[in-house]
Amino acid sequence: MSTNPRGRFGIHGGQYIPETLMNAVIELEAAYDHYKNDKQFNAELTELFNNYAGRPSRLYYAKRMSEDLGGANIWLKREDLNHTGAHKINNVLGQALLAKKMGKTRLIAETGAGQHGVATATAAALFDMECVVFMGAEDIERQALNVYKMKLLGADVVSVNTGTATLKDAVSEAMREWTSRIDDTHYCLGSVMGPHPFPTIVRDFQAVISKEIKEQFIEIKGKLPDAVIACVGGGSNAIGSFYHFINDPFVKLIGCEAAGRGIDTFETAATINTGRLGIFHGMKSYFCQDEQGQIAPVYSISAGLDYPGIGPEHAYLHDIKRAQYVAITDEEAVQAFEYLSRMEGIIPAIESAHAVAYAMKYAKELDSSKDIVVTISGRGDKDCVSVARYRGQEISE
């Protein structure tokens, strides 16, 4: 899906940022346009993907799960097996390499669940760059292990206490930091959101997921899958999983949003299902907001999906009905988290468990001639404490 010159996906996207940052994003776009077709750059990135991150990730046939559900065949795209345990590393390696080529010496990032923060801290260590990660105080509490990892990797973790002290506030604070220090600093945005060119850059680096799914699936089955399912917060693993199938109209694309305690409650983060059109964090898209345009304090058990907006390309895919966005509650996600652990011996991230939960429902509607690919965007070690707490059990790490 190509964007028009100012980074629009239909009416969504754009560059709604302070003038102070405009030249920074213009320079980033120019650098990206140069390097994206540069042989040397792509060779270096492929080398990092394969020998550092462990790509290609496996496409695994979940036999027990498929048989147990008694419907479609379920295939798991194992992004959880990547180095650092999630898809986030794909984007971070791309952006860090780009930043290095641009002469930047410092990476800043926001993080929700901590996966993007850990990935950025990892790349900063690898490329010998300074790293500062902004994380909501609430999330620091929820994801103590990832906070320790980031520090171990040499990053500074800044606790954000403003607003709801979660992912949206971490993004705001990272943007403020970038406004105050641009020359040596690249803002390594973690999802397909923010001002142009970020939604395009992040999508391109994550598109390796669908490129591999397509190749792997054709090799195994000699056809395309019938559906691809992924969880959506900002939407980077989902757009990565969808991208190379967008022009294959018979492949259903399904994004799973976090419904929290339900889309009929205020404690939800399901942007497409409960939000409306707005302008925030550099982009026009759908946002959870009140009648006066104040951004809503969203909620999900998953720190990584706990964001009031969605990337502009998803908003567009929703508008043109190319992708469908469904809402999964905390309870459904926790059940899927437990189900996949017992059924396949794979503990998924609670974010990814939202995609698993929908696949469990959807597979039953289809017969065994159909094939569903579910992206397991990350591993679930980080979530064991909070899922145990959800089940009324206190454990310490």
Add this chain to the structure above:
Amino acid sequence: MSRIHEAFENKKAFIPFITCGDPDLETTRKIVLAMVENGADLIELGIPFSDPTAEGPVIQEADNRALKAGATTETILAFAKELRKEVSVPMVFMTYANVVYSYGAERFLTAAEEAEIDGLILPDVPYEEKEEFDSLCAAHGIDLISMIAPTSKERITMIAKEAKGFIYIVSSLGVTGVRSEINTDIVSLVSLIREVSDIPCAVGFGISSPKQAAKMASVSDGAIVGSAIVRIIAEKGKDSVPYVSEFVKAMSEAVHSSQI
């Protein structure tokens, strides 16, 4: 054209900012009247937003207080209309794109025009995105204010050529808030603007003392002060009128007596 130019006629302009509804709209009214009485030439009225990404902690907290106290875009638009009966200096709204967009830009600007608001500042709407707001603003006789930052460089000419009302020069990198010193070469920024436009230029971000205000006004056409005023309101609340009056008097005298 709005009456913004009147603020800069034959003098340097002192432009104070205040967040509407912090701590309540009645206090905002008293403070605005006191600021005008003490020499303010143009008033910047902030409409609070939940997530103001260009603001430092002082104005972020003011926005939070105002929203918690129940201020809404709706009540502030009605408030501005009443306030206009008592205030004759130019007034501009300062808020974020989503506040206007979500309310409905046409509906917002219709109400703003009824309140005889002269300008609108949207710090998250740069030159590239201004068209969708600018044409509507123009239709309602409201100037969409352009900002120029220390990083603007070759963008200055393009922005200045189309700027309306006045140009808001961002004094330094970063977000709003008090700074001990400002090192940007404002003289060069202004001279680049002057090559293509004679529009008034006021400097804001980080100005907190009469000395700084005089210095910034001496190399431009005026000084904008926000956080230093909001900080007083944070501390004194409903009792802040005399304290803000005293501060504004010192600041406006410094600005008005500054020379090129």
